[in-house]
Amino acid sequence: MRNYLKFSLLFAFLGLAISLVFLQSCAQMASPPGGKKDTLAPVVLSSIPLNKSKNFKGKKIELNFNEYVTVKNLNQELLITPSIGNYETRIRPSGLTLVLDSALKDNTTYTFNFRNAVEDIAERNKGKNIKLVFSTSNAIDSLKIEGRVKHLLTNKKADNITVGLYPYTDSLSIDKAKPYYFVRTDTSGTYALENLAAGKYYMAAFEDANNNLVYNSAKESVDFITEPFIDLHKNETRNFKIALQNQDPLKLSKTTSTAKTILYEFSREIKAADLRFSSSEKPLYQIENDRNLRIYAGGLNKADTLKIEAALEDSIGRKYEFKLKAKFRELAKKEKSTYAALGFDVFPKVGAQIVPTDSLLLIFPKPVLQWVSKKVHILTENEDDLTFPDEAFSWNKFQNVLTIKSTFLPKTPKFTLALDKIAFVGPEADSTNEYKQVIKRLDPEETGVIEGGIRQPGHYIYQLLKGDKLEKAYEQKATGPCSFVNVEPGLYTLRAIVDTNENGQWDIGNYKTRTKSEEVHYFDTKIKLKANFQLSDLWITLP
Template sequence: MIRTIAIAIICLIIFGRCAQQVSPTGGKKDSIPPTLLESNPLNKTLNFKGKKIEVFFDEYVVVDNINQKLIITPEADNPYSYKQNGMSVSLSFKNEFKDSTTYTLNFGDAIRDFAEKNPAKNLKLVFSTGSTLDSGRVYGTLKDIKTNKPIFDALVGLYNLSDTLNIAKQKPYYFSRTDSSGVFSIENIQTRDYKLIAIDDKNRNMLYNAKDERMGFLSKPVTAGSDSASYNLNMFLSDNTALKIQRTIPRVNNYAVVFSKSIEKVDVKFMNNDTLPYMLENGAALKFFNVQPHPDSTLVKLTVTDSLGTVTDFEQKIAFQAQRGKERQRDPFNMTTKPEGNKALTNTFTYTLNLNKPVQFLDDKNITLITDSLTHEPLSAFKYRWDPTRTTLSIEAKSFAKDTIKWDFPKGSMLSVEGDTLPKTLLKHPVLNEENYGQIRGAIVNADTSMRYIIELVDEQYKLIETQYTSPYTFIHIPQGKYYIRVTLDANRNRRWDTGELDKDKQPEAIYYLPDKILLKANFELNDVNVTLPK
């Protein structure tokens, strides 16, 4: 009998372990989000004095990154902990909420159902610690000024009006985040005037980082009323941090001065009757080259203009590392071109060479443009010019080739300031076939005759294809594809877009888009592609 019972127990254990619990197969997938049944306090409660908030749902729920996704306005500076308990979630705050204030808790998609992780929709709780609920509202849309595309998850804030407002150190009093359409809405706020500012807030600390975050603002205060108008903001990069020399990189062959941000131009003045070749590299570094003879150190005065047009002066000592060994290791001498290799050229064209070192010698008699096997025209036959650092060469050329345009650079025809040369290089470009390209013509409508414009053709990825500065405009030899027309109001006539500055209450130069995307076919002309500007 005992043996029989033992065998039965063993069988139960074995079969029990073998049995697996599996979810039932088939059936319709749950797509219904959890529904809020009750909250404590109730929505729109008055005179709330507690420190704990609870929300109850019709199914089991989980919490997803609530510390990042829960938006509490006005910003409470009141730490909390949370606890999920089956079909409810509770928040326990450290301190009581500020008296006579309306608070909004917007949970976003922080609470989801347990099974399919469907987020609760429009989950928001409003309560007041006073006897009334604030009814003010500010709403609108947010777009990137360069692409005209809506911006998702940017912080849009209402700041108290102040002459000393510093959004790098001060958080907004009320705020919201944009949805995927760039729409924001800040509700249940005090009815008064505010400064409306939007920032990328990539690290979600609600403070502005000018180095890599976009921002946008309205110059005039906005009034938060129950019937207030919609506000549209454009965001832009505006690095207003002070320009500094971030570091220096001394080497045997060169000495680099690296700035804290991109610069537009730099003027170099040698202070002790010395001179060194130099170039601007990657937009934020100034590289000096070690050529003999020169003193152990060279003092230079740098006058640097940043992207905002701010001019800063520096004095810098250039001192190269001491040489070790017989020969100095040099960076290879190389060249890129615009247009890039194998891109089609018309028979009359502008050609640009970009070198990674200043050039000390150019043999314009041996560098030739090859039209056919018998016709070789030297570079000296064409108009060309160097930039101030002799690292960019622009050539205006003309060819009679029928199929292929070739540039021949013999070895030794170009020497850098370090004495090295390019290897023998043959660059080839097919001759452009007019039938494979199209044209776009149009004008600026409602144009101010005193204003200058920058008219740009960009592709679907907003890569610049061509620029013109007069209306009517014509873009020719455009490959088949989809494009946008972008118009910048060039207020200061410097033929470049200028950004805005919050500290100076300066808005960026306005940019307008042709509303519809342009579809251009090969061997086709589009006429009257006009951009209408607001009056």
């Protein structure tokens, strides 16, 4: 009996001890309720190899942290330069291990940058500057290239942009080769390529949307050095301004026929189109959405096959000849032809005001087949009804934008643009309804002047941009500084395009010939213009 009591007491004490240990271990897993929030990032306690190790030849990379961690998006976040090929990842509660498939290269400095891959479990605090650098030789490379990347057309910081160094060869093409060293920009657009070996390199920055480390010109913005190579033997600073440089050829992607139109969809933007038809009657056509070509049946015999010779110019000035065949689809028996009035947009929009140099624009969604100029007139405040002479009007090539020239508009503070019914008829027997819009002039004393730009002589396209989306509000071409008059009060960004080839538009570069896009420069701050103010000497500083 006495032995039984001893054993009972012994088991009771053992059970109590185990319970206390269990409770203590549980208490260590999380912060007590109401305690301070954990804001500390996980810290590396040890690693294999140690950071800045030399003569490392192993095939296992290991990190151990001071707390439980989770690893997220390792394939996207971990940047390894130069490449090590394939590896296996093993995640542990307080660390991770990478097991390499192949041996490391001799005489090479490696960098493993884990960026935002590691977080603590409790509060998701991201690890900071978790980077492992080691060498397979008795020296660690220490050269560095750093800089900043911006978007050329918006001047905004470009984050998560791949900046790469390529071993120099005469035949190198960044759309086929992967960089030997690479890094990605942070949220401020800055980057630092570190622990680089001396040597000759080519250098480029691009978006790498599909994370394959190969530049895709059709979808990814890019910038690059124009010299053949960098002879790297000291630290350098290199800044980049990226822009899309699509060099893909123009191709016909799709053809869609209806009873009224034929739509040709192309692979890239079309700047100009000249069509020659086999039929004696020439149908109307237009460019839509910058990359599509639509042909209207009008009065053509829909049973005939239409043969077309299309001379097209793409957005970068390359010319193409396409031989097209198409046939308008017949209406099915149960299919009815619907009618809709011919719509249009007016510049200025309702509620907007014009200045003395502004013309009126009527913008149609399709070509205008015929119109009656006398049905377009002006109603003044004095109840005068004014029509325009023929020279007041100007149509664009596709007959879908009508300009009423500023010099023929009344000088009164307010007037009404009036269109009679059936003033314009479209190619599908659709016509405009009666329309009226009050047009107001902005009092010159309610406007301001903005002067400045680039001091050096040259050919420039100056633009005043509004809002965060940088919508173009005013534009002028000059061979020196700019002067914008009659500008509405507001907050503006001043942009200057260097029109190198003097064609009146911004042109993209060509990564294949290492020709940069035409330069774009900005005044360094926003410009706040008040009514009846003149802001002068707003000079753009060139790099």
